[in-house]
Amino acid sequence: MPNALVLVINCGSSSVKFALYNGYEAANFKPVKLLAEGIAEMLSSTEMALTIKQKEEKQKNLHTLTEDCAGFHEFAIPIILDHLNSHFQLTDYLVGIGHRVVHGGQVFQQSVIIDAHVLNEIKKCLCILLNYSKNCALQYTNSSIAMRSIIKK
Secondary structure: OOOOEEEEEEEOOOEEEEEEEEOHHHHHOOOOEEEEEEEEEEOOOOEEEEEEEEOOEEEEEEEEOOOOOOOHHHHHHHHHHHHHHHHHOHHHHEEEEEEEOOOOOOOOOOOOOOOHHHHHHHHHHHHHHOOOHHHHHHHHHOOHHHHHHHHHO
């Protein structure tokens, strides 16, 4: 069966939740299939727990943040992407990325495709309402092309 993978990400202040779906069947009006889901949680300023569930198997690993790491989200997202790419070939089959942004202010009233303009508007909202870390996660995930370049590093 062909793959049309869709990654959904939700960044909190100290966590990154994610789910990977095969949306191929959605084109035929059938339910999408959940392939994997998980959470990266910051345990301390130097330690992260990554829990991933695939099928019935649940795996939890601890990771130590490197000293040169800019922040938790910048550390967690590449690890999540590496894992998903090694199991599901994101570089070949990723067709979309959804990112939950709660604080769209008065600017965003519905779902939008993240482009340079939208990212700038979100930055304005985040500067006012939230810390800057969620914006960094958006930059990592704002397009499948950018996602593929990160995965290939």
